[in-house]
Amino acid sequence: MSFHEVRFPAALSFGSVGGPQRRTEIVTLANGFEERNTPWEHARRRYDAGVAMRSQDDLAALVAFFEARRGQLHGFRWKDWSDYKSCLPSARVDFEDQVIGRGDGTTTVFQLCKTYRSGQESYARPVRKPVAGTVRVGVGGLELREGVHFSVDPAAGRVTLEVAPPLGDAVTAGFEFDVPVRFDADTVQTSLASFEAGEVPSVPVVEVRV
Template structure:
């Protein structure tokens, strides 16, 4: 049974008053002589956010709390827009059809993704990780086949990040795409609310973590 996911966005812009970091799960074993043996669990970045905000609008902190309760705390996922990284074109540029090479999952079906780092060491399997884009923003996806923009026969599932091209391209065709995207996340802490004033609430530090398979 799939984990529950709320197709709505955290109502706080994740930028000001917020820190975030990408990590890669690595299993490290140290031998008696001090030699490390490192195993990469998976090649995908996992982003965590630490959100701090004081709201002088009752509707804002109330909406954050409402999302927290609808998600049953750490149980259900939701969308997060990182204001420093929400586009396949660089970090914040306008998406273009040539932004990223797509992975073919089935005939005519492709998974949106975004690469990080550099492809200089790609042949050795190091240095070119990618983030699977499960939550593209509706109306922002553009794609191309062999460098030519696809103007018809393109459908997008904004809940999975899968795009379908009809008729299906040939195996050797180069399919690229670009979009704006949200990151699927869940709460990783409680939300502690402090009443600062009649109309002001301090929500302290809220921990949020990316879901690799929402």
């Protein structure tokens, strides 16, 4: 899949609606009980970029971005304003936000991830598109320096340490991240008259696996 490492204008995604989608297969048995299963290990997020359009210049920027991506052909980065940090929205990114692995004395490459917890349950979401310059990493409670002790692949979300962490030491990270998406339609319909009357175009965007 072709992917452009460029972010949809953040000012235009601010105010958009959307969020995670799950797929659950439910079978109701003869006794009234249910069997539930899912073929998806990870959620897939959907958004509507159209609701954030506020001016004619916004529409022009949308059309330019859409044409440059050739519609649905090329993926791109999307800032989900409701979930773009490794920490709470009100907090600052810290190198101890997320545990991304444990040292075994050999492994030096670790995938960034964000864990969502509720009660006794948790879900670890792989983060493939961190924002360059925002990633902070630590080992055993001590922060490391990017470019000296570790490097980051912003296109894949992998952290490479210069030295393998000692056995049992927690590898932690904090970061901002984007969602890899594509347009979910090959058409953007705009009408200046309708826009001035308060109507906005529907511009569906869907997460892609990378």
